Amino acid sequence: MKKLVYDIINKLNLPKIEFADVRLTSQDNEFIYFENGGFKSISKNFDDISLGIRVLINGTWGFAGTNKFDKTSIEKAMKRAIKNAETGSIFRRDKIKLSPHKAITGSYFFKPEKDPFLMKDDEKINYLGKIAKKLTTNDKIVHSYVYSEFFRQYKIYANTENTFVDSLVYDTKPVFNVLSSDGNHVYSRTFPGHMAGRRAGFEALEKMDFETNSEIVIKEAIDLLKAPIVEHEKADIIIGGGHLALQLHESVGHATEADRIFGKEISYAGKTFIKPDMLGNFKYGSDIVNIYSDSSDKNGMGFHIVDDEGIEGKKVNIIKNGVLVDQQTSREIAPLLGLEPSSNMIAVTGDNFPLVRMTNFCLAPGKGSLKDLISETENGYLVDNTKTWSIDDNRNNFQFTTEIGWKIKNGEIVGIVKEPTYYGITKDFWNACDRICGEEEWQYHGTFQCGKGEPGQALHLSHGVAPARFRNIAMNAKA
């Protein structure tokens, strides 16, 4: 495969091509699913190979992708990419110019502790089957499922600046869910929640301790049937890590993708409230809020040696002491903002066009444990486990509902509430953050399904967070 990529990139070294890159991905997926205690499916997608060719001609991108690897199909893709750029340049006013970048070469191979693709199917099925049975032991649980998705991707990236890199990574996402019912209403509980993806092999399941947590989650789902709703108009909330990862993702991560500033995503994913003149002076959050993008951290799913246009993985501060200082950018966008490229251009597979994407997008830890934070909260709620998420076209107005909340009174948890909903405006919300827990509570959470682009690309990425507290948040939205 390396030779194929070498050959293609060499053929693209033509005078009329200002820049070109080639990506090849080969990936394997496995999905095991149980429902209501019974086995439903094991599905495997092996050797899913695809190739993408991107060229810059006359200041205009052209792209073609294919999963057909015969000589004719590859030649056709090369010609099509060139023709797309040449014809497209008729309708391109602002010609794109990339600054040269140094050549980077290297390899990275992640080694899982327990390789799911080398394990016997029996072992994985039996492990999940045991959990599936445990989820069906109470009559009030009317539906349940448990699944795990295993993924590995081998990628080769090469460009006309002599960068040539290959890598192999493994990601795993296990989830279980129960639905309780009293005959009139239903409530769901999910574990470990919306952001269950990890850079890991099968060991991810073992570390999450599904057996113990299944008992806790079943009890919570049943207790929700009789739990009260939040009555407060406004309240102080502590957001647990699993859900805070999504809050960070939606209201900071996507908002600081700089392609949105220029309207490149208006047609689907949307814009951002951020304007270029906010850089360096906009008070995005309180002084304790420090947020960064770190594609050089191998513990997260956003790690890479180079991004999908040859920029080395790096850590970039996005918000420093509450002030917006940088953006997630590409080689095309960064100079328009007076910035250096941040290594955030990613395509999910070879045959997709790279876009500005989050990698490992993190909230830096503060101090203290979650227990300490609860004890220091007079009245409020701890909320976690995402149920509903929604944010506007400019990433300014968000509303989230979590599956469960825990009421806090005089520094102690005194009961649960069902489906707590809170909403706010991004800047006001992050400026209302007055405590972030410390390193002992900080961990990576991750998704396999961050959607962006057209045709859509569902990306694996990670968020490092610790629980944090936000003061005086609106909680009174009801259908």
Added chain:
Amino acid sequence: MIEKMRTGLADLCKKYDNIKISFSYQTWETDFLRFYQSQINYNIRRENVNLQVSIYKDKKPYSFAMSNPDLVKVEEKISESLEIIDSLPEDNDFVDLEKDTRIAEEHSVVNNVENVTLAQKIEILQKISEAVKKYNFEIYGTFIVNNVTNYIINSNGLNKAETYSPIMLEVKAVSKENQVTVLESFGSVSLEKLDVDKFLESLILKVQTAKFGVVDLPAKHYEVILAPRCIGEYLSYLTYGMTAGSLDQKESFFEGKINEKIFPENITLTDNPSDPDLIPFKYDGNGHLYQKTELIKNGVFKNFMVDNYYSYKTGLEENGANGSCLVMDEGDKDLAEMISGVKHGIYISSLHYMNFINPKETSLTGLTRDGTFLIENGELKNVVNNLRFTVKISDILNNITEIENKSSIVPFSENYGEFDISLIKMPHVKVNNFNITSSTKTI
């Protein structure tokens, strides 16, 4: 090549007669132009060939997928599967694969990926771009053409093929002054149906409506007029509860409501792939014939959408309906008449980022987008900052007071996986008591 593969897959079904096999073989091409600031962002061409294989040995299931497969590799994978499948547990709910061998009526399909050139697309976009420029607007959006062929072959004798090649143009005109956005779209299986002058006329009318400046509205209940795209999106969400799968998973709003009158008399909704304005899909994903199905008739819930697997599981009759061709019946009001009757309300053009809060109750939240207008004393006035709503879809339908006397075709894109396009047909509706719960403070 394709026919050889098709014959070969059918032969494999016969060869392995001790198991049940279902093949879903797809060739997919897209030519996809994205534009912004009245210039090209990028144009891409992609082509993929994929095979999904489901195998059952009695009730033991195993499935795999392959990209760009050949028959030798497929047979190798089936042999490997047979070594594994005996050790797997059973899916006790599985009864049989799809048995519907009826073949839909043939109709000719033009491959629009070949038929519609990039130069043609650019010519159309340049014309639109020039027309809005004089109002200080720029265009953003997508111009997409797909060509998809699906083959469904299984051990029960199914050997079916269908090709569709839809076109979708979505143009957002954005003010350079204040980011006010308006939207116009086109969807069809033929570019000849795109009347660029009419498209422009409608877009410019919307651009001109955007001249009154931007206001913010407080959270409260409003009388609203929902554009066809909006009521279509609410109804698409509602159809989740009409699937037999959601019924089985205890999340259906419609559980126990067949033949019950749950909405007003004037609400009729069908899933109708035979509507000449929509994409004439022939089969559902299992190969069952996809035909017109009444979902809501004069406010009465009539049918769940039932596929093969959940038909056996729920006991409901399989009907192949899947909600890809929704049509809402028209009413008796002109749009102008509907607007003129609103004293203080909102016109909503498009929706953004909806998500269920509780699907069984049809409660959800989401936002307005791409043109939200204040209606004062029967006239469209200011542009309104985008608004958040928190509503139950069932309440929206129960609060519909007027329905437009004509429908519009609305294209939607399924944006995950391989990009797919569907068309639905909807009129404007007027809704009382629509719950706006906050403002975004931005356009």
